[in-house]
Amino acid sequence: MVSFRASFETHPDLAAHEDLAQRLAVRLLDKGTRRRDRFAFAEALETKGATLAFTADEHRVGFAGRCLRADLPAVLDLAAEALREPLLDAAEASKVLTHLDAAYRHAEEDTAAQSDAALSRLIYPHGHPNRSEPFEQTRVALAALTPDDARRFHERHFRSGPLDLVLAGDVDGLDRADLLDRFGDRAAAPAPPDVPAPFEAVPSGIEVCVPGKTSYDVRLGHAVPLPRPHPDTLAFRVALFALGGNFSARLMQTVRDRDGLTYGISAALDGAGATYGGHALVRANFSPDVLGRGLDRVREEVQRLVDEGLSEDELATVQQTLAGTHVVGLSTSGGAAAAMVAALENGLGADWLTVYPQRLQALTTDGVNDVLRRYLRPAALAVACAGPFAV
Amino acid sequence: MELRPAASPHPAFVFEEDSGGVRAYRHRENGLQVLVLEQPSSPVATFMLTYRVGSRNEGLGLTGSTHFLEHLMFKGTERFHKDAGTSVFQALQRHGAQVNATTWLDRTNYYALLPAGEVETAMEIEADRMRGLRLADDAVTSEKTVILNELDRGENDPVRRLYHLVWATAFQAHPYGHPTIGWRSDVEAVTPAALRGFYDVFYWPDNATATVIGGVDEAEALALIDRHFGAIPKAPAPIPEVFTREPEQAGERRVLLRQEAQLGTVVLGWKAPPGLHDDADALAVLALLLTSGKASRLYRTLVDTALATYVGGSASRLRDPGLFTLYAGLAPGKTHAEVEDALRREVRRVAADGVADDELARARALVRAHDAYARDGAFAAASALNEAIACGDWRLFTTAEERLARIAPEDVQRVAQTYLLDDALTVGHHLPD
Numbered sequence: 001m002v003s004f005r006a007s008f009e010t011h012p013d014l015a016a017h018e019d020l021a022q023r024l025a026v027r028l029l030d031k032g033t034r035r036r037d038r039f040a041f042a043e044a045l046e047t048k049g050a051t052l053a054f055t056a057d058e059h060r061v062g063f064a065g066r067c068l069r070a071d072l073p074a075v076l077d078l079a080a081e082a083l084r085e086p087l088l089d090a091a092e093a094s095k096v097l098t099h100l101d102a103a104y105r106h107a108e109e110d111t112a113a114q115s116d117a118a119l120s121r122l123i124y125p126h127g128h129p130n131r132s133e134p135f136e137q138t139r140v141a142l143a144a145l146t147p148d149d150a151r152r153f154h155e156r157h158f159r160s161g162p163l164d165l166v167l168a169g170d171v172d173g174l175d176r177a178d179l180l181d182r183f184g185d186r187a188a189a190p191a192p193p194d195v196p197a198p199f200e201a202v203p204s205g206i207e208v209c210v211p212g213k214t215s216y217d218v219r220l221g222h223a224v225p226l227p228r229p230h231p232d233t234l235a236f237r238v239a240l241f242a243l244g245g246n247f248s249a250r251l252m253q254t255v256r257d258r259d260g261l262t263y264g265i266s267a268a269l270d271g272a273g274a275t276y277g278g279h280a281l282v283r284a285n286f287s288p289d290v291l292g293r294g295l296d297r298v299r300e301e302v303q304r305l306v307d308e309g310l311s312e313d314e315l316a317t318v319q320q321t322l323a324g325t326h327v328v329g330l331s332t333s334g335g336a337a338a339a340m341v342a343a344l345e346n347g348l349g350a351d352w353l354t355v356y357p358q359r360l361q362a363l364t365t366d367g368v369n370d371v372l373r374r375y376l377r378p379a380a381l382a383v384a385c386a387g388p389f390a391v
Numbered sequence: 392m393e394l395r396p397a398a399s400p401h402p403a404f405v406f407e408e409d410s411g412g413v414r415a416y417r418h419r420e421n422g423l424q425v426l427v428l429e430q431p432s433s434p435v436a437t438f439m440l441t442y443r444v445g446s447r448n449e450g451l452g453l454t455g456s457t458h459f460l461e462h463l464m465f466k467g468t469e470r471f472h473k474d475a476g477t478s479v480f481q482a483l484q485r486h487g488a489q490v491n492a493t494t495w496l497d498r499t500n501y502y503a504l505l506p507a508g509e510v511e512t513a514m515e516i517e518a519d520r521m522r523g524l525r526l527a528d529d530a531v532t533s534e535k536t537v538i539l540n541e542l543d544r545g546e547n548d549p550v551r552r553l554y555h556l557v558w559a560t561a562f563q564a565h566p567y568g569h570p571t572i573g574w575r576s577d578v579e580a581v582t583p584a585a586l587r588g589f590y591d592v593f594y595w596p597d598n599a600t601a602t603v604i605g606g607v608d609e610a611e612a613l614a615l616i617d618r619h620f621g622a623i624p625k626a627p628a629p630i631p632e633v634f635t636r637e638p639e640q641a642g643e644r645r646v647l648l649r650q651e652a653q654l655g656t657v658v659l660g661w662k663a664p665p666g667l668h669d670d671a672d673a674l675a676v677l678a679l680l681l682t683s684g685k686a687s688r689l690y691r692t693l694v695d696t697a698l699a700t701y702v703g704g705s706a707s708r709l710r711d712p713g714l715f716t717l718y719a720g721l722a723p724g725k726t727h728a729e730v731e732d733a734l735r736r737e738v739r740r741v742a743a744d745g746v747a748d749d750e751l752a753r754a755r756a757l758v759r760a761h762d763a764y765a766r767d768g769a770f771a772a773a774s775a776l777n778e779a780i781a782c783g784d785w786r787l788f789t790t791a792e793e794r795l796a797r798i799a800p801e802d803v804q805r806v807a808q809t810y811l812l813d814d815a816l817t818v819g820h821h822l823p824d
Contacts, residue, residue: 001763030685038695042685047753049760066767068760095697098722102700105653105723111547169767212651212824215543247465247480247490257473260533263541287540317485324487327506331435332768 002072002169003333005341006079007055007062009161009189010153015127017141018153019058025088025150025158026056027096032087041078050075054082058129059192059273060345061158066334069170073179080182083158093147100142104135111217112285114208114386119219122204122382123279125196130271130278161189166340169333195276198223201380208386216291216387218284220298222380224269225277228346232371234359236269239372242318243267243305244282250301251282261294262286274347280376288388295383303378309369323357400610403617411789413776416613421625422597425616426785428604428772436605437769438513439502440521441780443600444593446571447496447633447710452580454566455573456589458494459531459538459581464501465492466530468523471516479516486512489770494571497710498781504770507606511615517601518619521594531583539579542572549650549821550718557660557819560646561714565637595626600780605769637662637712644817652823654700655721657730662815663715666708666782672794673802674706674715674810679754680746680803681717681737686753688737689717697722699730708782714817715810727820738811745804758795 012018030052032038045052050067052075063083067075107113117132124131163183167174201222226233244251244267251265262284271278282302286294310318330336330353343352399406404416404425416425449456464479471477483490488505503513545551555570562568572578601620603612640662664670681689682704693699699719707713717738719730765771765788772788779787 001760001767003767039686039691043753046684046686047749047756049756049758066764068763095695098697099694099700102654102720102723106720109652214546215540246484248478248484252480253473256537258533260536261540263537263544285540285544287536287543290536290540317481320485321487324485324506324509325489326487328435328487328489328504331433331504332770334767 001066001333002069002167002171003064003066003337004072004076004165004167005062005064005337006163006165007060007341007345008163008186009059009192010061010157011059011190011192012153012157013193014058014129019056020138020141020145021149021153022056022061022157023100024093024096024145025086025154026054026061027100028088028092028150029054029082029086031092031096032089033081034085034087035081038092041082044078045075048075052079062341064337066169072167072174076179077182080184084184086154088147088151088154090147093150097142097145101139104139104142108135109210111210111213111215111386114210115217115219115384118206118208118384118386119221119281119382122199122206122384123221123223124198127196128198129195129273129276157190159184160187162186164341164344166337166344168336168340192275198277198279201377201382203380203382205383206385207389208384209389210386211388213388215285215287216385218286218291218295218298219281219384220302220381221270221279221281222377222382223277223279224272224375226269226272226375227275227277228272229274229348232375233269233272235363235368235371236375238315238318238322238360238363239305239310239368239376240267240269240280241322242310242314243302245318246321248317248321250305251284251298254301255284255294255297259297261290261297265298272346274345291385291387299378299381302376302381306373306376306378309372310365312365315363315365315368319360319363322360326357399613401613401617403621404613408786410786413785413789414609415785418596418617418621420621421623423616423620424600425613426600426602426776427607427609427612429607429609430605430766430769433606433769434507435504435769436507436510436603436607437502437504437773438510438517439500439602439773439777440517441498441500441600441602441777442593443497443598443630443781444499445495445497445781446569446573447566448593448631449566449569449573452577453585453589454569454577455538455571456581456586457499458572459534459578460586460589461492461494461499462534462538463526463530463586464520464524466525466527466534468519468525470519470523472525479520482512482516488513495781496567496571498777500777502770502773510603510605510607510612511619514601514615514619518623521596521599521620522623524590524594526583526587526590528583531581531586535578535581538572539575542575542578545572549648549652549823550656550720552650553648553656553658553819553821554718556646556648557658557716557817558714560644560819561640561660561662561817562637565635565711566633567637567709567711567713592628593630595630596620596623597625598630600785602773602776602780604773633711640815643813646817646819648819648821649824650821652821654723655727655823656718656821657721657727657734658716658718658819659731659734660714660716660817660819661811663706663713663810665710665712666787667784670806670809671706671708673798673806675708676751676754676795676798677741677803677807678704678706678715679757680750681741683754683757688741689719689734692737693719693730693733698725698733708778708787710781710783727822731818731820738807741804742807742811746800748800751798751800751803755792755795759792762792
């Protein structure tokens with residue numbers, strides 16, 4: 001079998017809601033092409049047991065899937081056909097808009113989605129790729145979209161930018177040039193837009209009421225000016241892994257295992273892209289009777305990490321853990337394809353999967369703790385809570 | 392002529408069977424079953440221990456015990472515990488392992504996916520905590536609030552709550568009627584002594600299957616398993632049987648859930664035979680034809696028409712009779728009656744008109760491809776084997792393609808006529824306030 005993953009840059013104008021036009025266009029790609037209707041398209045895939053899903057984010061459009069090796073040319077033909085010759089039909093657009101509206105209604109009722117989005121608005125201004133506008137506003141913007149918006153976006157953006165295609169699995173002997181040919185000639189990549197700076201990190205808070213819920217999702221975070229290729233980024237990610245990267249990390253060992261305050265809690269550098277930074281993020285869920293105590297314990301652990309830093313043993317454990325995680329992550333064809341595409345999209349280079357273990361092992365305790373203390377500021381953490389208020 | 396059994400690569404084990412590349416052994420002394428699937432070029436391996444105990448084995452007042460015990464198993468043993476810096480997670484995750492456990496109706500499984508050279512650590516831990524669990528009172532107290540938070544998180548989701556309600560309404564005698572996480576009051580009231588009792592009844596080698604998949608040598612894996620599990624004795628008493636049988640349902644049942652939300656959900660559940668029943672494969676095909684992919688019948692009639700935003704369903708494959716379920720999320724402006732009618736209309740259409748050959752060909756292609764996908768890496772096959780073990784026969788995983796080849800369109804129509812009857816149906820509606 002073969003797993004495949006591909007993407008190309010589109011850079012929708014976020015301030016003008018072009019990302020919604022892009023989303024509509026992408027959702028329409030498998031809803032009929034000039035060669036076959038939507039059911040024939042689905043049949044062509046499913047009679048092979050193949051999967052093919054089109055994706056979109058704030059910078060790129062892509063597709064991913066898997067199939068038996070013998071079917072790969074035919075499945076990539078379908079992907080190319082959908083990208084190059086979609087019908088973008090008005091009746092289908094109406095249905096897709098109904099489904100998108102429903103998806104945002106569900107998100108409005110989802111405490112995890114609401115807390116993620118609320119924190120993003122405390123950290124990032126309008127037009128930033130990491131900002132999520134209130135879901136009800138997005139629904140209003142969606143309602144104003146027309147099939148022509150999707151057609152215009154497709155016309156302008158789907159043929160520009162080189163297509164990165166990664167194949168993993170049973171790939172020996174495949175003719176790469178032939179596989180890429182079907183996607184046609186592509187123009188140079190569009191220039192990425194300027195990304196507005198995040199807000200100055202100041203402690204702030206927001207509460208989102210989601211009626212009828214029985215627990216709270218909580219997010220704490222602040223902006224960190226570290227794009228993925230920055231030389232300090234790996235050390236910072238390692239430090240946050242020690243805080244909340246897995247069950248053995250500090251937050252799970254204390255707030256869950258010792259104190260019994262939560263089922264799940266984690267920390268990571270989130271949202272960092274190829275050219276702009278992201279934010280330090282702690283995610284947790286608390287039942288109503290322990291929400292205050294839980295938040296206090298999170299703050300204490302973040303402060304303790306900065307005060308104490310990582311010990312030599314702790315860093316060595318994290319290095320060993322992440323080196324093993326790297327091996328495990330690449331052990332499926334889907335995992336390998338995803339890791340390679342992520343490395344390319346994040347500006348880390350095609351050799352990242354090889355150099356990553358070496359960079360990881362080269363980290364020192366002093367170096368990691370220096371980066372940690374330069375970039376993590378417990379007093380500047382913004383807090384977003386979503387649940388059945390009032391607290 | 393006397394048939395000689397195939398030789399076992401290790402004297403502590405009897406070779407039982409080879410199917411689809413998976414080789415089965417049983418420990419001569421303690422009855423531990425071992426399944427091995429070698430993937431010689433893989434740099435990783437999965438070690439999984441599946442106990443044949445799930446929420447099916449819980450009595451009144453003890454619901455959630457299996458799941459609670461699963462959590463406590465991570466509190467460790469005298470050798471593997473947090474105070475010594477050798478907790479189960481610390482010992483395994485330091486190698487980059489993906490570690491976890493899950494509890495379901497018929498089984499509990501503990502697994503680690505890790506670099507192949509470290510697989511012995513996972514075996515050592517599972518053997519040690521099979522009989523050596525430290526089950527301290529304060530651990531039960533602190534873990535209780537963790538589980539109650541897990542329960543609260545689940546209750547946030549009305550679809551999950553409705554699904555529980557449909558099973559609880561359909562099963563009034565059999566323990567499949569209570570959720571695996573347990574009823575809240577039982578979780579709050581459970582005692583360390585009750586959990587210790589549960590552990591001492593079910594956590595024995597002859598009630599478990601060890602599965603090893605990945606870049607390991609079979610003989611070496613068996614030697615390691617014997618080294619760590621070999622000295623553990625068999626259960627001192629027979630593992631208790633579950634005798635309860637659900638009485639025949641004699642009429643449609645309906646259940647409503649009111650929970651604040653914007654869009655509702657419909658769940659339909661028909662009584663279905665056990666997973667090893669002769670009709671289980673045809674029902675699985677029927678579920679595929681109805682719900683799998685954008686060419687499926689329910690996608691075409693509900694999602695493509697903007698009546699629903701999603702559809703799904705499955706034929707449960709369990710030890711005892713379960714449910715054949717279909718569900719759909721209402722699109723804005725649509726009613727529960729419209730969506731329920733559409734789901735039931737499609738079911739009646741299969742029963743009346745049958746299915747086409749090309750639909751069956753699509754199902755076969757899906758199963759064939761999924762078999763290949765399950766052998767990509769060292770975890771997917773373990774996950775599939777886990778459910779087959781729980782159902783009662785691990786070969787359900789290895790023989791899926793050949794069994795499906797024997798299913799004819801008439802079989803699919805017949806099982807729709809036999810099982811998807813109004814009198815055997817439980818209907819659930821989530822009504823957003």
